[in-house]
Amino acid sequence: MNGADDFLRQIPSTRYQGSKRRILPWIYENIKDLPFETVLDGFGGTASASFLFKLMGKKVTFNDVLLSNYQTGIALIENNAVTLNEADVEFLLNENGFEYPSFIQDTFKEIYYTDLENEWLDIASHNIHKLSQTYEGRTLKIKRALAYHILFQACLTKRPFNLFHRKNLYLRLAKVKRSFGNKVTWEREFQKLFMKFNNEISSKIFSNKLRNKATCKDILEVKTKGFDLVYFDPPYARPKDTSPKDYYSLYHFLEGIVDYKNWSKRIDWTMKNRRLIREKTKWEQGELIDNFDSLFRRFQDSIIVVSYGEPGNPSVERIRECLHLYKSDVEISRKRYKYRLNQGNNQNLNEVLLIGK
Numbered sequence: 001m002n003g004a005d006d007f008l009r010q011i012p013s014t015r016y017q018g019s020k021r022r023i024l025p026w027i028y029e030n031i032k033d034l035p036f037e038t039v040l041d042g043f044g045g046t047a048s049a050s051f052l053f054k055l056m057g058k059k060v061t062f063n064d065v066l067l068s069n070y071q072t073g074i075a076l077i078e079n080n081a082v083t084l085n086e087a088d089v090e091f092l093l094n095e096n097g098f099e100y101p102s103f104i105q106d107t108f109k110e111i112y113y114t115d116l117e118n119e120w121l122d123i124a125s126h127n128i129h130k131l132s133q134t135y136e137g138r139t140l141k142i143k144r145a146l147a148y149h150i151l152f153q154a155c156l157t158k159r160p161f162n163l164f165h166r167k168n169l170y171l172r173l174a175k176v177k178r179s180f181g182n183k184v185t186w187e188r189e190f191q192k193l194f195m196k197f198n199n200e201i202s203s204k205i206f207s208n209k210l211r212n213k214a215t216c217k218d219i220l221e222v223k224t225k226g227f228d229l230v231y232f233d234p235p236y237a238r239p240k241d242t243s244p245k246d247y248y249s250l251y252h253f254l255e256g257i258v259d260y261k262n263w264s265k266r267i268d269w270t271m272k273n274r275r276l277i278r279e280k281t282k283w284e285q286g287e288l289i290d291n292f293d294s295l296f297r298r299f300q301d302s303i304i305v306v307s308y309g310e311p312g313n314p315s316v317e318r319i320r321e322c323l324h325l326y327k328s329d330v331e332i333s334r335k336r337y338k339y340r341l342n343q344g345n346n347q348n349l350n351e352v353l354l355i356g357k
């Protein structure tokens with residue numbers, strides 16, 4: 001392992017909104033000399049930063065409040081060696097004589113995927129559940145997490161904007177000229193995408209010989225002890241927003257797949273896009289700056305690193321002042337950044353890294 005760009009090549013691809021994958025070399029340059037062996041990635045998302053820390057030989061705790069991201073944390077961070085073999089993939093992609101449920105077909109008709117795709121998603125989701133016929137214990141936990149993570153990458157790839165925020169299958173199917181997205185990719189079969197992502201992920205799984213783990217908690221409830229460094233990449237709020245981006249509403253469909261048997265009870269049936277009933281995390285309640293304050297107070301014994309977007313609410317300056325209450329030395333680095341998925345809205349966006357020591 002030589003440097004920042006070598007790290008980037010090893011980190012799995014993702015289409016997750018807000019992923020820091022592309023700027024990890026810059027993050028690495030800023031943190032590589034800090035004295036830490038244990039690290040918490042508190043808003044882990046698709047585990048890009050956790051994966052970097054794992055490659056750096058640190059003992060990593062990945063955390064994210066979404067169940068779907070928790071599966072990614074198990075698959076990529078906790079997991080040191082397990083992959084899906086040919087028999088697993090064969091089992092997951094095909095019908096195996098079970099009595100298959102039809103919840104996705106019945107509930108999401110014409111919303112995100114075609115009828116045939118919905119039918120396949122019902123089958124694949126059930127097959128993931130049924131991996132218990134072949135595996136148990138820790139192996140089952142990791143095989144399932146891998147299968148979910150890979151399925152989610154396929155699901156995102158086939159969605160306009162890679163999200164589930166609107167009922168907009170028509171955008172994908174309409175025979176019109178469009179200035180965004182890639183119809184060829186959207187129309188690739190789920191089975192092919194699953195095999196592609198499985199090949200990619202299988203080549204990336206590795207052990208750094210430490211016990212890394214994944215948790216699924218509200219950040220304000222994560223235990224604070226035992227981390228030399230904490231890294232926070234919280235949902236972003238633009239200057240005029242009063243609350244941060246709501247990841248539940250962007251990725252509810254993936255949450256539903258992980259919690260398939262409770263999905264119908266959790267859906268907000270008044271919404272056309274059949275999203276889940278809103279569950280506000282602690283991070284989305286109260287004043288944003290107060291949440292930063294609670295976070296910094298709780299983790300004041302660790303080096304605190306925050307990824308942030310500028311302009312944002314609260315401003316970088318207010319976050320710096322808040323961090324300074326608990327840390328005598330606060331450094332700030334900035335980098336111009338264009339989010340691939342959101343072009344046009346962010347001409348003047350800076351990626352910011354605040355480091356409190």
Ligand SMILES: C[S@@+](CC[C@H](N)C(=O)[O-])C[C@H]1O[C@@H](n2cnc3c(N)ncnc32)[C@H](O)[C@@H]1O
Pocket residue numbers: 016017018019020021042043044045046047048049063064065066069217218219220233234235236247281282283284
């Ligand atoms: C900007 S994204 C993180 C992206 C991540 N660094 C990556 O590279 O993929 C913010 C994440 O915070 C998670 N999140 C939101 N509220 C949270 C909370 N209260 N506790 C923990 N995680 C939360 C969201 O699910 C989302 O994945």
